[in-house]
Amino acid sequence: MSEAIAHSHDHAHDHHDDHHGPEKGFKRWLFTTNHKDIGTLYLTFSLIMFFVSGAMALIIRTELFEPGKVLINPEFFNQMTTMHGLIMVFGVIMPAMAGLANWLIPMMIGAPDMALPRLNNWSFWLLPFAFTMLMSTTLMSGPAPDFGWTFYAPLSTTYGPKSTDFFIFSIHMMGASSILAALNIVVTIFNMRAPGMTWMRMPMFVWSWLVTAFLLLAVMPVLAGCVTMMLMDRHFHTSFFNAAGGGDPLLFQHVFWFFGHPEVYILILPGFGVISEIIPTFARKKLFGYHAMVYATVLIAVVGFVVWMHHMFTTGAPIAAQLYFMYATMLVAVPTGIKVFNWLATLFKGSITFETPMLFALGFLVMFTLGGFSGLMLALVPSDYQYRDSYFVVAHFHYVLVSGSLFTIIAAVYYWLPKWTGHMYNEKLGQIHFWLSVIGMNLTFLPMHFLGLAGMPRRVPDYPLQFTDFNQICTVGAFIFGFSQLIFLYVILKSCFTKAKPNATPEVWEGAHGLEWTLPSPVPYHTFETIPVVHHQQP
Amino acid sequence: MNPPRSHKRLTLILVCGVIFMFGFCYMLVPLYQLICQKEGINGKAANYAVTAAPGMKVDTSRVIKITFSTTLHGGLKFKFIPLQHSFNIHPGEGKLVYFYAENQSGKEMTVQAVPSITPSDAARFLKKTECFCFTQQYFFKNEKADMPVYFFIDPAVSKDIKEVTLSYTMFDAGGFIKKQEHFTKGRIDL
Secondary structure, eight states: OOHHHHHHHHHHHHHHHTSOOSSSSSHHHHHHHHHHHHHHHHHHHHHHHHHHHHHHHHHHHHTTTSSSSSSSHHHHHHHHHHHHIIIIIIIIIIHHHHHHHHHHHHHHHOSSSOOSSHHHHHHHHHHHHHHHHHHHHHSSSSSOOTHHHHHHTTTTTTSSOTTHHHHHHHHHHHHHHHHHHHHHHHHHHHOOOTTTTOOOGOOOOHHHHHHHHHHHHHHHHHHHHHHHHHHHHHOOOOOOSOOGTTOOOHHHHHHHHHHHHHHHHHHHHHHHHHHHHHHHHTTTTTTTTHHHOOOOOOEEEEEEOOOOOGGGGGGOOOHHHEEEEEEEEHHHHHHHHHHHHHHHHHHHHOOOOHHHHHHHHHHHHHHHHHHHHHHHEEEESHHHHHHHBBBHHHHHHHHHHHIIIIHHHHHHHHHHHHHSSSSOHHHHHHHHHHHHHHHHHHHHHHHHHHHHHTTSSSSSSSOOOOOOOOOOOOHHHHHHHHHHHHHHHHHHHHHHHSSOOOEEEOOTTOOSGGGGGGSSEEEEEESSOOOOOOOOOOO | OOOOHHHHHHHHHHHHHHHHHHHHHHHHHHHHHHHHHTTTTSSSSGSOOOOOOOTTOTTTTEEEEEEEEEEEOOOOEEEESSSSOEEEEEOOOOEEEEEEEOOOSSSSSEEEEEEEESSHHHHHTEEEEEEGGGGGGOOOOOOOEEEEEEEEEEESSSSSEEEEEEEEEEEEEEGGGGOSSOOTTTOOEE
């Protein structure tokens, strides 16, 4: 992407000699305070981590191709599931969303840059160090973290391998990174909106990220506190989670899920914003029920704080607590349902075309809703006792994270890539990528529902013979899904590094509305130095 | 263009919010203990001495089967068994039972027993006036002892409860020795 932007700048430079351009070479990326550069860094980092963590997923699926040992021993299998989960959540989805926020929020609200540009640089550059530290544990002589991404005590405290301390500090660093990024986004949205860009004229993507940023500010410190308690238990003779010293391992689950549940909304809400931008464009209609969409987003975030114990139904929770958390959890389906119905209403009688971003958005709409339904099944206390810790849970959260969060990110990249680079992506390859992804994704995760219902537990490297057929389907699907992402990589690289003349119009899409589409494609290095005035809501 | 608004003030407010939430995480610890204790959930109520309410009557109309079980945590070299495995009692009836413990580790040990009661709906109705689990227990090398639990089941317990299991897990508390008076009342050194 770097050359394309540098190229675009040189182009602009001919006309605006008063601008300071980016530095040349590596220093540009190290010292940059430009929101577009930092957005690119976040997205590039996320893409690299996506392939690293995806490779881990394929190792897991290879091991599960047949009962017995196929490739790796059980200890390494545990390390792979742990790393895959941690990297996908903290290293792929969250940085990708932060990258989209950096690129788009200033352009959408008519601001020249983020409010705190140097902080912005720092919040990105914490990430590569955090993940280098986390992944270096796989090369150490002892085992890497092997307790699952939820790192329940005492697995991670009393029985945690030595590398757990690296894990703790890397969580601290990525937490700090997320907090700083969220802080920057809140200040930008509060203080830097162009005149006339009132709260209720803000694009849905900006609204979604504002709510997400508040969630991040509220719960990332709780995660930091949680891992700090772990550190103290491990080394400073406290016993927050150790029953021998008067602590309680169950407390860990409460603290973790108090962070963990809002975290899942952190992963999906920006994606909701992306979908709310893409569907109106390709349906060539205004977003249906903008106000309801805003309130629904806020409501999801608020309710998200009071449902955490639905992750802990079988821990011996009192019946009253189980009932309350069941109903509260099912309540989340109401605002989420409002959003899904509003997207459907936007599509209704629209002049729909099926370009790649729209395909991914529609794929999201169908499969995320399926994932939501299996979530409702899990929320039911009586049935949860059966589904708990089975492959049904794995199927559920992959439907909402892969065909949910990840599909929205891919849709966003296809949608805004021509704006960022000035080059239309290859539509044919995009379509192939979509269909292979959808087929691969469903082939991987749909059979997992049945495996779970039949009683296959999650986080196991081996399984009884009767689960073999479905596991083999899962593995084949995983390889189709994994390798089809190479098409995505190729499409991105081609758009970024092609030597051809930029061929995207400023609007790029026929039905696209919003401040970012008033800028030329590719976007100049500096934008909105003259603050625009907004007179009406961009649909 | 409007005069640029101060980012400093908002940033400061947000940073205070972040610090508050970090503190809130630690506040969850006492909050959790408090709620569990008040609501009598998670066996926390079984960890504190209570006295029977003055007007409490023995409910002779029904019996509840109580079973004891013991677990040693993490390869602790102890012998730890209940002297009686199970019997029937009436709700409201006080009962004294002993648990036999023997230090087989070949060195002196400080241990802590942590109770757990199932079913969870019965947990807050099982009340103890004395228990070796209230404090850490110190054992000399090869020391043997019978340790007492004096308990009753509150007659307010639901009629659906027919059986209750009281289970103790014994932990090595060597790393967490508390400066508190050890509860040794009724302990019979053998």
